[in-house]
Amino acid sequence: DTAVSQTPKYLVTQMGNDKSIKCEQNLGHDTMYWYKQDSKKFLKIMFSYNNKELIINETVPNRFSPKSPDKAHLNLHINSLELGDSAVYFCASSQGQGRVDYGYTFGSGTRLTVV
Amino acid sequence: GIQVEQSPPDLILQEGANSTLRCNFSDSVNNLQWFHQNPWGQLINLFYIPSGTKQNGRLSATTVATERYSLLYISSSQTTDSGVYFCAVAPFYGGSQGNLIFGKGTKLSVKP
Numbered sequence: 001d002t003a004v005s006q007t008p009k010y011l012v013t014q015m016g017n018d019k020s021i022k023c024e025q026n027l028g029h030d031t032m033y034w035y036k037q038d039s040k041k042f043l044k045i046m047f048s049y050n051n052k053e054l055i056i057n058e059t060v061p062n063r064f065s066p067k068s069p070d071k072a073h074l075n076l077h078i079n080s081l082e083l084g085d086s087a088v089y090f091c092a093s094s095q096g097q098g099r100v101d102y103g104y105t106f107g108s109g110t111r112l113t114v115v
Numbered sequence: 116g117i118q119v120e121q122s123p124p125d126l127i128l129q130e131g132a133n134s135t136l137r138c139n140f141s142d143s144v145n146n147l148q149w150f151h152q153n154p155w156g157q158l159i160n161l162f163y164i165p166s167g168t169k170q171n172g173r174l175s176a177t178t179v180a181t182e183r184y185s186l187l188y189i190s191s192s193q194t195t196d197s198g199v200y201f202c203a204v205a206p207f208y209g210g211s212q213g214n215l216i217f218g219k220g221t222k223l224s225v226k227p
Contacts, residue, residue, distance in 0.1 A: 033214070041152070041199055043217040055214060090158060103148055103163035104215070109156050 003027050006091050006107035013081055014115055021076045021110045023091030029105070030095055032074035034066060037088040037109070046089075049074055081114045088112070117142045117206045119218035127224045128192050136187040136221045138202030146205035147178055148215065149187050153198045161187070161200075192225045199223070 004025045013019055025032060031050040037043045047066045048055045054066065063079045078085060091107040118141040128134055140147075149161040162169050162176040164185065169176055173192075178185040189196055199222050203215035 041220055043201065043203075045214050045216075048214050088156065092158075103160045104150075104158075105160065106150075106158035109158075 002108075003105050004091055004093055004107040006089075006110050008110060009108065010111050010113075012113045012115060015081055015083060017081050018077070018079045019081060019112070020078070021089055021091075021112075023074050023076070023107055025072055025091075025093040025105070027093055027095075027105060029093035030071070031093060032068070033092045033094070033104070034074065034076050035090045035092060035106075037090060039087070043090070046076075047074075078112075081112075083114050086112055086114045117144070117204060117216055119202060119204055119216055121200075121202050121218035121221050123221060124219065125222045125224075127226065130192060130194060130225055130227050132192050132225075133188070133190045134192060134223070136189070136200050136202075136223075138185040138187070138204075138218055140183050140185075140202075140204050142183070143207035144180065144183075144204040145207045146215065147185055148203050149176055149185070150201040150203065151196075151198050152201065152220070153195075158201075189223075192223075194225045194227055197223055197225045 007022045033048045034046040035043050046060045065077045068074045088109045088111050090109045092104045094104045120139045122137045147165045151159045164176045164178045166178050166180040173190045175188045199220040201220045203217045
């Protein structure tokens with residue numbers, strides 16, 4: 001019973017397309033995140049979201065948008081895909097925002113390849 | 116913004132050896148976590164340790180918040196310990212406690 005699940009695991013698409021990555025957590029956590037891992041394994045936060053607040057990393061292009069239909073889901077939409085968007089995208093969740101945080105649980109990642 | 120530096124960047128060990136990985140950070144933090152990314156890409160949370168010492172089996176971690184560093188100890192290493200170890204922090208002032216800033220990682224290879 002996967003705690004944080006992402007789909008799809010692999011995504012190959014052409015430049016200019018629009019795509020979505022889905023994320024669901026069954027841990028009852030308050031906060032969900034999207035991280036991008038580049039080819040050098042560097043992890044960088046893109047968004048964090050709980051019921052009250054969306055925090056956007058200012059370096060993220062506005063072609064990327066998170067959408068949360070409910071507390072257990074945080075999907076990532078990407079418009080007009082570019083070659084530089086190729087990376088592994090990780091969803092994560094944690095309990096607590098602004099109070100004690102007991103650690104992240106990560107999904108297994110989505111490897112996006114833009115051709 | 117806060118800087119996170121991990122050392123060494125690469126480490127090769129013989130199975131059974133012990134090792135210490137270090138994480139230095141440039142400002143006060145209220146959240147520090149260690150993660151292991153295995154060769155298949157899965158990220159596993161090892162410790163939530165903004166201060167103090169914790170142990171979990173062959174792994175232990177210590178954070179000295181006043182001196183802005185954390186150490187991850189691996190004892191009696193096994194080949195399954197191979198992968199990349201990340202330290203991640205959230206600054207005490209400004210930003211969100213949950214939004215972690217990651218170091219560049221230490222790549223560990225354990226040889227049989």
